[in-house]
Amino acid sequence: MHLTDKKIGFIGTGKMGESLIRGILGAHSDISIYASDVYEPALKKLNNELGISVSTDNAHTIVNSDIVVLAIKPQILKGILAQIKDDITSDKLVISIAAGVPLAAIEDELNSDTRVIRVMPNIAATVAEAASAICTGTNATAEDAEVALEVFRSLGSAIEVPEKLMDAVTGLSGSGPAYIFPVIEAMADGAVYEGLDRASAITLAAQTVLGAAKMVLETGMHPGELKDMVTSPAGTTIRGIHTLEESGIRAAFMNAVIESSTRSKELGK
Numbered sequence: 001m002h003l004t005d006k007k008i009g010f011i012g013t014g015k016m017g018e019s020l021i022r023g024i025l026g027a028h029s030d031i032s033i034y035a036s037d038v039y040e041p042a043l044k045k046l047n048n049e050l051g052i053s054v055s056t057d058n059a060h061t062i063v064n065s066d067i068v069v070l071a072i073k074p075q076i077l078k079g080i081l082a083q084i085k086d087d088i089t090s091d092k093l094v095i096s097i098a099a100g101v102p103l104a105a106i107e108d109e110l111n112s113d114t115r116v117i118r119v120m121p122n123i124a125a126t127v128a129e130a131a132s133a134i135c136t137g138t139n140a141t142a143e144d145a146e147v148a149l150e151v152f153r154s155l156g157s158a159i160e161v162p163e164k165l166m167d168a169v170t171g172l173s174g175s176g177p178a179y180i181f182p183v184i185e186a187m188a189d190g191a192v193y194e195g196l197d198r199a200s201a202i203t204l205a206a207q208t209v210l211g212a213a214k215m216v217l218e219t220g221m222h223p224g225e226l227k228d229m230v231t232s233p234a235g236t237t238i239r240g241i242h243t244l245e246e247s248g249i250r251a252a253f254m255n256a257v258i259e260s261s262t263r264s265k266e267l268g269k
């Protein structure tokens, strides 16, 4: 199976649609991509910058695609599914990235033999560093799962999880980049306070987060052990950690993931 043989269509070219399109083209420059949206300026921009085929007609995207990615808001997904139902024939694979919306709710709106996969990617698909999880619907085959994993692994890393864990994934890696961007900004602010210029501070802060993440992924060591490697007795790091712990940093991040997961569950109701 070659991904480049597949034509991929995007319904919705907002923040996440565009991120996925840019990521996929970065990984497979010769792949055929079709996209539709109601917002013409976004389509024109993508057509001009990336040369992909665009249309305001979702049916045009679907008819031309083997894989149809639904990159629209959860709140309007149901209405759009009703409109496109008859264009989605059983030869097409549907991938929904909508937060919270269960496979069953999508399958209920489509023809009974439709192959559906649910994916929770994240915005770092733009730079091929997304963390994604997939789960498969009633009619999706093992090959469909492989295709979806291949698409999302070309955009970073991707795992398969039982659907009941998709809300947890959404709270963690789907929303997660938005927890880390303010961390980078705030760390840089601290250095600016101490006199470093803004550009250098942002570069050093971002590279610090990237390096720490890479160490966790590549050494396989526990994050606590890695933290201890940086933390000299009576040194600088433990003073910083003490301050973070006084501010309740662990509970703050745990609660962010838990609250976001809870919101994902609400969106599915």
Ligand SMILES: NC(=O)C1=CN([C@@H]2O[C@H](COP(=O)(O)OP(=O)(O)OC[C@H]3O[C@@H](n4cnc5c(N)ncnc54)[C@H](O)[C@@H]3O)[C@@H](O)[C@H]2O)C=CC1
Pocket (backbone or CB within 6 Å): 011, 012, 013, 014, 015, 016, 017, 036, 037, 038, 039, 042, 058, 070, 071, 072, 073, 074, 076, 080, 097, 098, 099, 120, 121, 122, 123, 174, 175
């Ligand atoms: N933004 C993110 O980081 C992530 C978003 N998601 C999911 O991706 C989906 C899209 O989210 P965003 O891109 O952030 O939202 P967005 O609002 O930026 O994009 C949605 C797009 O859908 C378009 N649209 C509205 N009605 C349409 C219609 N009838 N036909 C075609 N297009 C239509 C809008 O014009 C807009 O461009 C959501 O379901 C969200 O839960 C999932 C993971 C991460």
Ligand SMILES: O=C(O)[C@@H]1CCC=N1
Pocket (backbone or CB within 6 Å): 099, 170, 174, 175
């Ligand atoms: O905020 C949201 O609802 C979407 C889903 C995950 C990231 N952004």
